[in-house]
Amino acid sequence: MEDVAIIGVGLHPFGRFGDKSALDMGAEAVRSACGDAGIEWKDVQFAFGGSAELDTPDVVVNRLGLTGIPFMGVYNGCATAATALNLTADIIRSGQHDIGVAVGMDKHLPGALTADPVDYGAPSWYGDLGYFLTTKFFGMKINRYMHDYGISHETLGRVAAKGFRNGALNPNAFRRKPMSVEDIVGSRMLNYPLTQYMFCAPDEGAAAVVLCRADLAHKYTSTPIYLRATALRSRRYGAHEVHATWAAIDQDDSPTVYASKAAYEMAGIGPEDVDVIQLQDTDAGAEVIHMAENGFCADGEQEQLIADGATEIDGPLPVNTDGGLIANGEPVGASGLRQVHELVRQLRGQAGDRQVPGDPKVGYAQLYGAPGTAGVSILST
């Protein structure tokens, strides 16, 4: 199996961009990634495009050049971007092609995402009666977790405050205004215990990554970043998941736990080796839970770790250094590639004001979302 290197990353800022289409944002992200890799679009041998809103992300090639390459569209819930990355890497690992692009792009309407519950395996009445909300699931999950492991409301506020503070250092972020823990905890309750400023917002944006066979990477760059592992998992019987009318009493772990273990195994490293972390923070509670689900601490240790500043950019466990979903929002198809973009910048030492000190060598990214799907990627210098 061939090893895979990341030789270029590109990002269209996340936020709101008027009439600008997701395809235009996607094309800009690809051009930027190709520029970063020092290649042209015509050098790209294949691509995967991820999007929640676009039926045919393939149309982005109309803006980049009609070179005839295979272009595959993917959608896999909130793990869409991790899926595009995983599949792009797999094609290179298999030896089928040497150089490919993973791109994600989306343009969501403001407010919580919605759809037909039947498409998510729920009955149609699940929507009529007011159950079909991801935010409500996250409220239930963190409420129980806080009860079981002694996590405070203030900790949720601190997670969101860190997100906004890091977002203020990131010119590509959507929300760049720092907020106090008190204002976050005291803002409008949406789904107890989660308040307005503890949630990310669906928004707009695009991100792209150029991958190539690791043994060719030095042809293009002096600073290749190696993609050491990619893993995707769906939910098992016993996991309490988004958009479920029921849950088994005999509990099993979330798909994140399984994806994380598989990725560590594939990379041959453990959580103690990771220097920069990107976690799915759909809400502040999700970041807290995901710290433990991805092996960075035991359940309950987050309370003290976060109070001590461990997850800050200069802490021992820097989490969501670019502001995460809380500051960047979530264009679903692009979100996981935004994480990879940030990790690559950090591992190259190009993260500017938000650079993690101490020459970080290993980065970790996790996605999780409806209907209970997770993706983990591990990168290293």
Add this chain to the structure above:
Amino acid sequence: METVPHPPDVFTWPSDEPQLIGARCPSCSAITFPMATSCPKCGTPDLAEHLLPRRGTLWTWTTQDFLPKEPYASGETNETFRPYGVGLVQLGDEVRVEARLTEADPAKLDFGMAVQLVVVPFREDGDTTTVTFAFEPVQED
């Protein structure tokens, strides 16, 4: 006046002691809610109807404090919206089900509290009242 149950086939109605209608897998015995076309644990089709215990305990909960977007169909507006509780209710040793709670005040909800199934009004349209299932807190016997 006409009273219409919604959904029409997931709780016993009319009934003084309503119960949710779940499903039991004839192959692996997994109990799920509501009735489904196949077992989510083992994939076996042709599940058997199974009445769930009326009483249970609140495993976790949240509140819905903003008006959901469509397909929410309560007929409410931002001005008339009344927040509601949502819980994951453990029914004996059988299954946990997601359901509305009659209580939406966090101060009055607690982990492990006893709850029972009731049928409550959901929306009014002229002479028609749509009713649905919810769990209400009860004093333990």
